[in-house]
Amino acid sequence: TQPISIGIVGYGNLGRGVEAAIRQNPDLRLEAIFTRRDPDKLEAGTQMVSINDIERYRGKIDVLILCGGSATDLPEQGPALAKLFHTVDSFDTHARIPEYYAEVDASSRAAGTVGVISTGWDPGLFSLNRLLAEAVLPEGSEFTFWGKGVSQGHSDAIRRVPGVKNGIQYTIPREEAVERVRSGENPELSTRDKHLRECYVVAEEGADREAIAETIRTMPNYFADYETVVHFVSEETLAAEHGAMPHGGHVLRSGRTGAGNTQIVEFSLKLDSNPEFTASVLVAYARAAYRLAQKGESGAHTVFDIPFGLLSPKSPEQLRKELL
Ligand code: NDP
Numbered sequence: 001t002q003p004i005s006i007g008i009v010g011y012g013n014l015g016r017g018v019e020a021a022i023r024q025n026p027d028l029r030l031e032a033i034f035t036r037r038d039p040d041k042l043e044a045g046t047q048m049v050s051i052n053d054i055e056r057y058r059g060k061i062d063v064l065i066l067c068g069g070s071a072t073d074l075p076e077q078g079p080a081l082a083k084l085f086h087t088v089d090s091f092d093t094h095a096r097i098p099e100y101y102a103e104v105d106a107s108s109r110a111a112g113t114v115g116v117i118s119t120g121w122d123p124g125l126f127s128l129n130r131l132l133a134e135a136v137l138p139e140g141s142e143f144t145f146w147g148k149g150v151s152q153g154h155s156d157a158i159r160r161v162p163g164v165k166n167g168i169q170y171t172i173p174r175e176e177a178v179e180r181v182r183s184g185e186n187p188e189l190s191t192r193d194k195h196l197r198e199c200y201v202v203a204e205e206g207a208d209r210e211a212i213a214e215t216i217r218t219m220p221n222y223f224a225d226y227e228t229v230v231h232f233v234s235e236e237t238l239a240a241e242h243g244a245m246p247h248g249g250h251v252l253r254s255g256r257t258g259a260g261n262t263q264i265v266e267f268s269l270k271l272d273s274n275p276e277f278t279a280s281v282l283v284a285y286a287r288a289a290y291r292l293a294q295k296g297e298s299g300a301h302t303v304f305d306i307p308f309g310l311l312s313p314k315s316p317e318q319l320r321k322e323l324l
């Protein structure tokens with residue numbers, strides 16, 4: 001059988017991750033990478049093409065993996081490209097997912113394409129685990145802890161503080177809170193109890209460090225509700241020690257069944273590279289999108305709507321024998 005032909009839209013961290021992940025999946029083949037920038041000025045192992053020429057690839061590409069940002073790229077590109085191709089994306093603005101779903105659904109239904117939205121790890125694999133544990137343990141509580149990982153939004157907020165030259169923010173789960181959930185205590189946890197925020201800041205020459213730290217610690221919405229630790233480092237240290245993009249976290253449900261027995265369900269991720277892992281999830285869902293389309297389905301789909309078996313390159317018979 002022919003490999004499934006993939007196009008990547010947007011060549012940032014996620015786009016590069018998808019390019020690498022496709023190499024690990026022999027049933028997929030990368031056809032082209034589309035960008036809004038000048039394709040001749042970008043280095044990649046694959047053909048770089050201007051996004052303006054994407055229509056020419058209809059019929060040559062089975063699934064497009066959209067790797068743009070959730071803030072402004074996907075709300076525009078998702079519904080537009082779903083009119084032309086089957087798509088997969090990682091839209092992660094949780095509060096706006098219903099609205100985004102409706103827009104991609106309208107486009108993909110009209111065009112007869114499949115649009116898989118909001119996959120990755122959160123939303124994505126974490127969402128699946130929240131659903132699974134809640135369906136199995138209706139009486140119980142859900143706890144999601146994120147980190148240790150870099151939060152782009154919080155890092156941007158630090159960099160906007162006067163006197164700050166550069167900086168990065170890690171969200172860190174409080175281990176004592178995670179342990180309390182694991183022990184079956186089913187605790188009431190405030191925002192401050194669950195996560196800690198650690199900032200590494202490069203200050204401008206002569207800037208008042210205490211004033212910077214205070215501005216960060218008291219910043220509403222971002223830091224004020226948390227215990228926030230601010231470290232000042234040199235530009236060299238920031239580059240040498242904080243250039244990677246680790247992330248991960250835990251999804252737990254603490255429930256009770258029958259005679260009051262405590263049941264704990266936990267799913268964890270520990271990721272050296274957030275974008276490379278997210279990309280690997282997108283690639284598995286591209287395979288599923290292709291198979292849904294082969295079955296004649298169309299419209300927007302989330303991870304909740306897609307049978308697990310479709311993610312695997314293995315046949316249902318093979319899966320029953322090896323993994324059931
Ligand atoms: P980037 O900022 O690296 O890339 C976003 C887009 O910006 C690219 O597609 C690219 O588009 C453009 N771009 C990239 N680098 C440059 C540059 N140097 N100059 C100008 N433009 C550039 O974002 P990420 O790849 O790190 O993340 C993309 C999205 O993935 C995030 O917004 C987030 O929403 C989502 N995500 C989802 C997760 C999940 O679990 N669901 C987890 C992690 C991320 P172009 O080539 O067209 O210029």
